[in-house]
Amino acid sequence: MTRTWQIGTVTDAARARIAVARLAAECGVPTVERARLAAALSGRLRQCLTKGGTWVLTLDTSGSAAGEGTLHLALTSSPGAGAADRAPWAVTVPCPEPDPASDGAEPREDPADLSEALLGADEDTAGVLDKLAEQERLVAFHREELHQTNQGVLALHAELDAAGRAQREAFAAERRARNEAEDARRRLTFLADASPVLNASLNHDEIVRRLPELLVPRYARSVDMWLFDDEDDPHRPTPHPAAAPHPAAAVRAARTGRPQYAADHPGGLPGVDDQPPSALAPDRPLLCIPLLTRRAPLGVLTLSPPGERWDPDDAVMLIELTRRAGIAIDNARRFEHNRDIAETLQRALLTDLPAPPGLSLAARYLPATHGLNIGGDWYDAFRQRDGSLITVVGDVTGHGLHAAVMMSQLRTALRAYAVDGGGPGRLLTRLHEFLHHLQPDLYATAVIARFHPDEPTLTWAAAGHPPPVLRLPDGRVRTLDAKPGAMLGIPLKQEIADHTERLEPGSTLALYTDGLVERRARGIDPGIERLAAALGSFGPAELGADLEGSADRILHPLLSDSERDDDVCLLLCHLHG
Structure with missing residues (x-):
């Protein structure tokens, strides 16, 4: 079925739009599509009225064997009205009922008919608004769902980030623990290897010679051994005149029996007293450790660090090594003393x-x-x-x-x-x-x-x-x-x-x-x-x-x-x- 309208005025355009809306409703075009069709037609008619002249609006409905059809709408200029510069406009809308029940007569000009057409348009607008509200609710629901998902993703990312930080911290702690264990093993191995070296000889001069070989350059840059003799008493107020000068920290270590650290900064070494830098070596730190025995100090071992300063654990190890060296030297000296007595006795007997x-x-x-x-x-x-x-x-x-x-x-x-x-x-x-x-x-x-x-x-x-x-x-x-x-x-x-x-x-x-x-x-x-x-x-x-x-x-x-x-x-x- 084909219908045609001549449009030259606003009234013609309004009547044609009302007729198209009614036919679309009777053909079963959905409300949203019908509103979209009416809005598109209104905009096109407004453009045509602005250009002037007479226009022809054609609406054609056709069906198929399956009962479905299309609604084809075309707007063209009337013949002889300068159609060369007026491009046609056409649109096709699917419709479930291609054969409307009425003939699509144009609306009369009485107020009741126009009011009815206006209310019908409002119903379509209301339907579109309902659809729009439903879509807005759906969008809001999905927006909230997306927000919750984003919050969950953010929380998951935060948990993963926290887990990553915890894992990195655990790895760092494990590395530190492994390094500390390796350092402790290294120090214990050094002590275990150094002790037989110190006790292998019963000659105290040999022990004094071997001790610097054990420490330089791994744990000390230089080693000075101050051994007391009969004329070198550490408890004297002043050193023996013939003795070489010793750092004040070494003298204090000999008198107190406690290790001393002489430098221009605190050493932070466990069991070690801090002292001002030595006048004999003001540019480098000194660690002065007494060689203690069961009876009295045998001397003082003075060390300078291989770098800027000592690690506290290395200092503890050095103090323990010095203690063992003191015992080894004391044993060697007592053995030499007993050996001299024995040799004297042997010579007297034989x-x-x-x-x-x-x-x-x-x-x-x-x-x-x-x-x-x-x-x-x-x-x-x-x-x-x-x-x-x-x-x-x-x-x-x-x-x-x-x-x-x-x-x-x-x-x-x-x-x-x-x-x-x-x-x-x-x-x-x-x-x-x-x-x-x-x-x-x-x-x-x-x-x-x-x-x-x-x-x-x-x-x-x-x-x-x-x-x-x-x-x-x-x-x-x-x-x-x-x-x-x-x-x-x-x-x-x-x-x-x-x-x-x-x-x-x-x-x-x-x-x-x-x-x-x-x-x-x-x-x-x-x-x-x-x-x-x-x-x-x-x-x-x-x-x-x-x-x-x-x-x-x-x-x-x-x-x-x-x-x-x-x-x-x-x-x-x-x-x-």
Whole structure:
């Protein structure tokens, strides 16, 4: 169906718009689309009226087999009215009912009809407004929903950011803890490695030399060791005139026994007192740590930092290392003092050998205690009233100063008993009784050989001791293994017998302790055989010409191994022609 309107005035335009609105409503065009169509048509008609002339409005409805159709509206200029510069306008709207029930007659000009048309337009406007309100509510709902979503996203972002910060802080704390643990492990490893170095030597000069090597350049740029001696008392008001100048902080550390830190800024080191910068080194900090012992300070260790200042934990480690160094130096000094005493005692006990006519003597003594040159083995040689020469080699159980003291007592007792005369067996019997009553828990072994002045005869006796070895002038070697007595000091009453051996000029007798021949893995017999072989290896005149050198040549092959753990004593007696 097609309808046409001629439009030349405002009234024509209003009537046409009212008719189009009614037909669109009857064709089932939705309210919003109908309002959009009416508004577009009104605007176009307003433009046409502004241009002037006559216009033709055509409305065409068409349907399809499915019952749906379209409403086509076109506005063109009337023929002969200058259509060349007036472009047509057309619009197509879908409609569910393409065949309206009425014929779409134009509205009359009475007020009632126009009012009805106006109210109908208002109804369409109201419908559009309702749709608009509904859309606004929907937009507001979605806006609120979007706002809530944004708030949730912002909250999630905040939580993620907080979680990220917490994770970063946890990672940073873990790194700090790992670094601190690694630093602590490094310091403990340094202390563990440094302690054996400091205690490896019993020479305090060696310890003083090694300490700077441990600290420079890792923990200190420079190290100064101030050790007190008899003339350098830290409690004096003024230093000794001959002493080198020391920082005031070092003097204070020596007097108070507390570490001191001298610098132009506070050190913040635990357990350390802050002092003004030293006049001797005003441009660098100094850490002065006393070398403390159980008795009194030994000195002061003065350090300068490898950088600007020390880490507090490094300072604690340095104080602990200095404490250990002080103990090591004190132990070394006490050991050196005891060693000097022991060596003096040893020299006093191991007297010079006599030089009787026709007989040469050579002795060697090597203690088992490393560093402390004293032990329980001893040798001695002296004359009796009748001119006989007594030679003895003994071995007190144990090592060190206690064994040496007991050895000295036995040596003194033997000399006292020998004044009254008597053979070697009788002397050993009296020593056995003496030791059993003096020290019931201490034992000893000994061998005594007596050279007669008027005849080439050797009388000897042994008590639990390795047998003497005799080299004959022709180079043959014999072991004097006659039955010996039991060990001296055991709870057993015994009478030790003498044994006699005739000597020829050029003979050599070797008395020794078990430390020369006995080894744990091989026993004592192979060692005696090695001694006999060494003694028999000399030429006919070598022993008589250089008995001292011969003693060294005997010891060298027998002590070349590293298994020796006992004192060694050797006494050679060579009978001249």
